[in-house]
Amino acid sequence: MAILATGFLMVGRRSLTALVRFYALQNVLLAGLAFALSEEGHLVFAGVVLLVLKGVLIPFFLLALLKRLAVSHEVESYLSIPLSLLFGGALVAVGFRAGKAFALPGAALPEAVPVAISLILLGMLSMATRKKAVTQVLGFLALENGVFLLALSETQGLPLFIEIGVALDAFAAVVLAGILIRRIKQIFGHLDTARMQELKG
Template structure:
């Protein structure tokens, strides 16, 4: 299990880097790496069970390759700046990320179920959820907020994996496909917003409210 714990800590590291980066290209690559690491965690917990191998493969193919590829394509088609604009500086964002992570590790034991197969993953999963939420509220561009939602969803997946040795295979496949469908629909919405307003800055969109 030591190798799995190292992978879980690496997943947390990608969460921190995703919050601190100011390049959409870098954030998408980190999101892809995060999913590859989560797939390896699933493989590490398999213990000969094909369910976890198949779930890990689905995670790797759909969320580690297909979604990042689609996001890169989306960036090129939208012709927007790849620079991430936020409401907070990088320093303040990292300080807040550190506070949220400390909070997740502090309260993680409350969420820990008896017999959890990966107890070390519970506070990390809660951290990913909070870091994803931070990315959604602290950034201005809609596409960077979509990435925050995807990181949050990865936290939910890791929580299920750590607490209950995973979900039924069909549920995990459905979640992965739902994530792809959500990103696909978000892409269509972003195209419409860009066509109507000429930008994807949610801060400027708020000024349109009466």
């Protein structure tokens, strides 16, 4: 539930640094859940990887990126904050309604499946409605967290290699996105994807 709350706070805040902090908090909570669920060894390992990589490294990388780009405030959005929060509420309702059908018979934590679906939908919402490239990356990361939570709750633990692969994948994606964002900033002088639709000839 607290994980879902961080998802909502991510939709609701404008300040980018606050967004990154909420993302880190979400990861720490997820890692805690992984520890709590672990009976065998490798979920502990996955939890540690999650904590170090996504709870510490990615937020620090993003914060450093924000500092270098000197953007920190006023994320622009296609929807106003209240409207996107209400949309988020509707999406969470959909997620809960659909999520119950998603729970497999042998799921480790069937209660968390709707939360995971909702988190995926909320991540998609912030990817779709925000204008700044950095926030879209954060939306992607929240979505990825939803996928991780889904995997955590549906199965008795994925094989270790897949967990590591997914975690590294996310990290690589963030690094790539970071480089892309820097290039966008260099070439266009801003990070507003809405203004990138005109063709340049």
